[in-house]
Amino acid sequence: MLRTMPIVILLSILLCCLLSKSEAFSIHSLHQQQSVIDRRTTAISPSSLLSSAADNGNANSDDDELSKLIDRRNQIKRKKKEKQEEEIVPYEPTVDLNLDKLPEFKTERPARRRANSEQKDSESSNDGDGDAKNDKSKKDLPIIDFKGDYDDENDLHVTNRIIASTISWGDPKRNFCASGKLTKRMIKEGKFVPGDLQLAHEKLLENGITFVESSPAYGLASQSAKLSAQHILHRCLQESPKELPETLIVNTLGTSIWSKLTPKRITQSLYDSVELLECSTVELFQVPKSSLYPSTLIVSALSAAVESGCCNYVGVQGVTSKRKLAKISRGLEAADMSLTSNSFEFSLTNRKLEYLFDVCKDLNIIPLVTNPIDDGLASGVYTATNPSGGRTTSLGRPKFSFKELEKLQPLHSVQETVAERVQTRVKREMREIQEKYRPRYGPAPKINTDITTTQVALNYVIAKGGVPMVEVNSPKDAEEVAGSLGWTLTDEEVTMLDNAAALCKL
Numbered sequence: 399m400l401r402t403m404p405i406v407i408l409l410s411i412l413l414c415c416l417l418s419k420s421e422a423f424s425i426h427s428l429h430q431q432q433s434v435i436d437r438r439t440t441a442i443s444p445s446s447l448l449s450s451a452a453d454n455g456n457a458n459s460d461d462d463e464l465s466k467l468i469d470r471r472n473q474i475k476r477k478k479k480e481k482q483e484e485e486i487v488p489y490e491p492t493v494d495l496n497l498d499k500l501p502e503f504k505t506e507r508p509a510r511r512r513a514n515s516e517q518k519d520s521e522s523s524n525d526g527d528g529d530a531k532n533d534k535s536k537k538d539l540p541i542i543d544f545k546g547d548y549d550d551e552n553d554l555h556v557t558n559r560i561i562a563s564t565i566s567w568g569d570p571k572r573n574f575c576a577s578g579k580l581t582k583r584m585i586k587e588g589k590f591v592p593g594d595l596q597l598a599h600e601k602l603l604e605n606g607i608t609f610v611e612s613s614p615a616y617g618l619a620s621q622s623a624k625l626s627a628q629h630i631l632h633r634c635l636q637e638s639p640k641e642l643p644e645t646l647i648v649n650t651l652g653t654s655i656w657s658k659l660t661p662k663r664i665t666q667s668l669y670d671s672v673e674l675l676e677c678s679t680v681e682l683f684q685v686p687k688s689s690l691y692p693s694t695l696i697v698s699a700l701s702a703a704v705e706s707g708c709c710n711y712v713g714v715q716g717v718t719s720k721r722k723l724a725k726i727s728r729g730l731e732a733a734d735m736s737l738t739s740n741s742f743e744f745s746l747t748n749r750k751l752e753y754l755f756d757v758c759k760d761l762n763i764i765p766l767v768t769n770p771i772d773d774g775l776a777s778g779v780y781t782a783t784n785p786s787g788g789r790t791t792s793l794g795r796p797k798f799s800f801k802e803l804e805k806l807q808p809l810h811s812v813q814e815t816v817a818e819r820v821q822t823r824v825k826r827e828m829r830e831i832q833e834k835y836r837p838r839y840g841p842a843p844k845i846n847t848d849i850t851t852t853q854v855a856l857n858y859v860i861a862k863g864g865v866p867m868v869e870v871n872s873p874k875d876a877e878e879v880a881g882s883l884g885w886t887l888t889d890e891e892v893t894m895l896d897n898a899a900a901l902c903k904l
Contacts, residue, residue: 568617615652697729713739770866778851
């Protein structure tokens with residue numbers, strides 16, 4: 399018992415020691431926690447609380463401004479949306495898609511009609527100065543006129559001294575085809591359709607050939623189908639692009655019509671042509687000579703034509719007598735008018751009426767030359783070495799006999815020589831020629847350098863003082879005629895052609 403007592407005491411002492419250490423440890427931990435709390439409370443001072451509050455206030459104010467901007471943007475979007483909803487939607491008619499009721503589809507080009515003078519005056523009075531400049535008439539557009547400085551015989555100036563003739567338009571005997579597609583053989587034969595004539599007309603205007611000669615007697619065989627020369631010309635006038643210059647018409651009273659008319663009805667015939675062509679006036683009205691009517695009657699008819707207001711100038715056709723031509727001219731002068739022109743046949747191969755150039759010059763009359771290439775004989779295309787000219791005929795034989803062409807061999811040889819000389823000269827002087835016309839037309843005009851014998855024949859007539867009225871039936875013909883512009887024959891070259899023609903006894 400005594401032995402066990404010290405052990406119990408020892409254990410109790412140890413237990414007390416352990417309890418005292420645990421209390422000390424807990425008290426120490428409590429003191430540490432209290433110190434941490436004190437440090438934290440001392441760190442959060444009032445000034446720091448105020449500064450943090452201020453920072454939070456600034457952030458909140460920025461958020462308020464941003465929210466206001468977002469609200470403003472949303473309001474603007476809502477207003478735009480409401481405005482768009484308030485706009486009236488245009489009414490769109492419903493389309494009947496019944497294929498059986500659809501109209502026939504047409505591919506014709508819409509006609510472009512020239513406004514009359516009254517419409518132009520009203521438009522110019524209503525529109526401003528800027529619009530008036532944009533609404534220029536075709537006469538105001540620049541025309542490439544290489545003969546602008548030519549010393550004209552009278553007040554009538556023929557641009558480029560060339561007139562396109564419509565003598566074959568609408569005439570089946572002159573290779574006109576009313577419709578259909580042309581084969582290669584038909585093209586070689588010289589056949590043409592109305593579409594070719596429209597393209598040819600536009601190409602002529604593009605190159606400054608603005609005068610076109612027509613007659614109510616041309617293409618009478620196709621008049622019932624409205625495909626006579628004047629019907630086709632009317633279509634060309636209506637569908638001509640607005641940017642091209644205006645077409646100036648030379649109207650010739652046909653011989654067949656002249657024999658059926660009394661002088662009193664001549665003016666009515668002119669009025670009918672003007673009405674058919676839907677133009678206010680024609681530039682020149684020609685009346686052929688007739689053994690049935692004396693000169694005084696022709697003068698009365700021409701005077702009545704001018705007084706009617708349907709033409710600007712008058713002329714005669716086929717008057718080969720100097721005395722009769724002078725008598726008609728004096729008769730018109732007595733009525734305070736003038737005889738403007740006289741047309742007659744002349745070419746390199748038909749020079750019988752060459753004296754009329756001097757006669758017309760003395761009387762201040764423009765000599766208009768019909769058939770300037772003599773149906774192709776003076777063109778230099780048909781030669782003794784090439785009788786067909788690379789073309790065929792419907793009958794299968796050459797257009798001219800070898801005997802005719804052999805006689806003209808010296809002339810055709812000189813024509814080729816002159817064409818080569820002109821080509822060399824034009825190429826050498828191209829820059830000088832273009833600079834001559836650049837101030838007048840802006841960009842330098844194009845000048846042909848591939849000179850042909852046909853173009854030499856046309857310039858030969860011009861060099862003699864005449865105005866060739868050349869037949870144009872296709873775009874190729876128009877291009878050929880336009881190629882004769884911008885250059886002339888020298889006196890030496892004209893003499894060469896004269897001598898060659900004399901050698902051929904022409």
